[in-house]
Amino acid sequence: MNSLRSIFAKLPSGLLYSAVILSAMYGCGTSQAKTDAPPPAALPVIKAVTLPTTTFQDFSASVEGTRDVEIRPQVDGYLTNISIDEGDYVRKGQTLFTIDRRPYAEQLNNATANLQAATAALENAKINVDKLKPLLSNNVVSDVQVKSAEASYNSAKANVAQAQAQVEAARINLGFTNITAPSDGYVGSIPFKTGSLISRGMAGALTTISEVKDMRVYFSLSETDFLKFKEKYPGNSVAEKVKGMPEVELILADGSVYPEKGKVETVEGQFDKTIGAISLRASFPNAQGILRSGSTGKVRVPTLHAAALVIPQEATFELQDKVFVYTVADSNKIVTKPLTISGKTSNYYLVTDGVKPGDKIVLSSQSTMMMGGLKDGVVIQPQMVSIDSLLKAKPLL
Known part of the structure; x- marks a missing residue:
């Protein structure tokens, strides 16, 4: 203090007046800064709740007709x-x-003529047998002559049968x-x-005819997905589990959803070692002929959750491949918590660990992160948002 007085004593009167004014202003500014601390930030906050929901998983698929018949x-x-x-x-x-058809029509004509000749020979052989049999009873001819005539008749009869077969073959070829x-x-x-x-x-082949009244859609599950599939659906066998699966959707190549839903019917008996996956087949009705054999898309398989803890994706932020939320603890202090994600919809995460129903969560975590983020211990002013109003703005599906 004495040093300040000595400095002021050495200043001219004009400068001394200015220094006093600046000193007073500096003192007032410091006092004002101490008394006007900014209030806690007002941020929207929701309560974590459990809701019945449905999640979806998409798998690449190929579409084939019920029958693709090669025409040969x-x-x-x-x-x-x-x-x-x-x-x-x-x-x-x-x-x-x-x-x-002309060569085959001629073959039929030729076979028909051969049949007529064979039929005439048969009639002649029959006449000869009928003529010799009375003579044998009168001992005019020998038994050998009669048997020879009967043999000729049987041979003629076989020739007729063979000629008939040739006619039928020629007729079939003509039909072909x-x-x-x-x-x-x-x-x-x-x-x-x-x-x-x-x-x-x-x-x-000349062409292929694709029967498309019902379409078969093939998609594959990885080993991990297949193990989850066996745990997810009821039944002792794979066939029973397939029957317990809900109807599936088909996402077309342009991203639109095919209007008819399908049903998974079969699962292949073994994994494809080259890709480590197992194929499933779903059937979709195709009365309007929208689907064509050889096209591609995605099969969307739903999973029903009776009560899932749902967190809006906008309330989360990612850091080092992990998902976090800002929770509001006692005294409205921020506590950062990591989440364990089991699935997601278009707007929400399904959470199994990290938060529990009733926990308060900052809704605008993503925008808060872009502004520099919050820190643990920071006090905020919660502005509660009802889950109903949030669901109206951003549906659960």
């Missing part, structure tokens, strides 16, 4: 007509392709020149044109 020729020849086009929907029995659809479905690619020479042993 059963006789050789030139294509004279293609009655359908790629992508057409055809009915069972509808003509698809026509093969040149008209190739028809084995079932309802959509036509695949057609790599051949009118005039192409085709044969029974060729490598490729």
Whole structure:
């Protein structure tokens, strides 16, 4: 204090007046800063609650028709007509392709002529037998002659049967020149044109007919997911557990949800060692023909939770691959807690550990983190938000 007085004593009168004023202002500012401390930050806070909810898990899937039937020729020849086009929907029995029928019509004519000749020979042999039998009783001819005539008759009879078989084979081959659809479905690619020479042993098929009234959708579970699947659903066997699964959804390639729900039907008997996964098959109705064989998508499998502790995702923040929340403890002090996540919806986390029902949680943790974050022990002014109003703004699903 004496040093300050000595300094002021040496200053000119004008400077001394200014120094006194600055000293007074500095003292007032310090006092004002001490008395006007900022109030605790007002932040929205909710209570953790348990709610019935449904979570979803998506799996990549491929779509196939109930039957994908390859159409192959059963006789050789030139294509004279293609009655359908790629992508057409055809009915069972509808003509698809026509093969040149003239060679097979001639084969049928030839077989028919052979049958007629064999039938005539049979009649002649029968006449000969009928003529010799009375003569044998009168000892005009020998027994050997009669037996020889009967043998000729039996041979002629066999020739007729063989000729009839040849006629039937020729008729079948002629029918094979008209190739028809084995079932309802959509036509695949057609790599051949009118005039192409085709044969029974060729490598490729004429086309493929995909039966699409009901579609089969195949997806795979990893070993971990499969173990969870066996624990999740009731039943002693895998088949019983499959029956206990809820209906599944199909997410199409554009992200839209297919309007019909499907049912998981089967699980393969073993894992694919190359990818470490096991395949499941779901069936989806396809009355409108929206799904096509060969398309892709995702199967969405729901999991029902009777009472799950749900935390809004906006109330959490991530740090070093862990999820945290700011909880409000006694005296409105902040306590940071890590969460154990068991699943999530589009807006909420399902939590198994870290907080319990009734705990108060800062709702705006993410925005708070962007502003620098809170620290343990910091006091806030809670602004309670009801879970009902939050659910209206951000649904649970």
